[in-house]
Amino acid sequence: MFKRFTQEDLHEIVEGLTTALDAKNSFMCGHSERVAELSLLLAKGMGLPITEQARIHIGAHLHDIGKIGIPDAILNKPGKLSEAEFVMIRKHPEIGNNIINKIRVLHPVVDIVRHHHERFGGGGYPDGLRGEEISLGARIVAVADAFDAMTSTRAYRSALSIDKTMQEMRHCQGSQFDPAVINVLVTLQRKGNLDKHWCIQGAS
Secondary structure, X not given: OOXXXXXXXXXXXXXXXHHHHHXXXXXXXXXXXXXXXXXXXXXXXXXXXXXXXXXXXXXXXXXXXXXXXXXXXXXXXXXOOOHHHHHHHOOHHHHHHHHHOOOHHHHHHHHHHHHOOOOOOOOOOOOXXXXXXXXXXXXXXXXHHHHHHHOOOEOOEOOOOHHHHHHHHHHOEOOOEOHHHHHHHHHHHHOOHHHHHHHHXXXX
16 A cells, blocks of 8 residues: 655655656756756745745646657757647646646646746736736746746757846846746845856856
């Protein structure tokens, strides 16, 4: 008979799922782990309770799990995606939602998995939410996800420097990203936390 899940057991399950995702695409390797790390720093910086920090950390690990259902040819494409391919890639939050809904112990992070591509000013996907209609956890992970994506080398472009990335993130404050979360990100940069964790990604 299986024992009751501990927090350690839960983290092992999550790490197993994200390792499976990383195996699909070399450019995504480590992405979920870095997004989870930055999301936790942002949650701490916003003074959230320990339990909410832990929930966001787990949700961030799983935010892209739906990409398991996206064809490798699209995930690994070196050039610009076609309209049809972009429509397909936009389905990953809903695919992730369906995966997480099969695992009862992970239900508390469904909002993060489903809504990390919603935009604070509206126009995101899959549900077209805006502002505080988007959970704070999903708003935090959206910032961490975009930051790591821009500071990492991808099949279609080289990594950006942290300074260039921060300039772009601040430009999108209020439209794509929650201003309060961006303010915490700026504070982390001023304290040197971002250099410590992301300077090894090869950004220039």
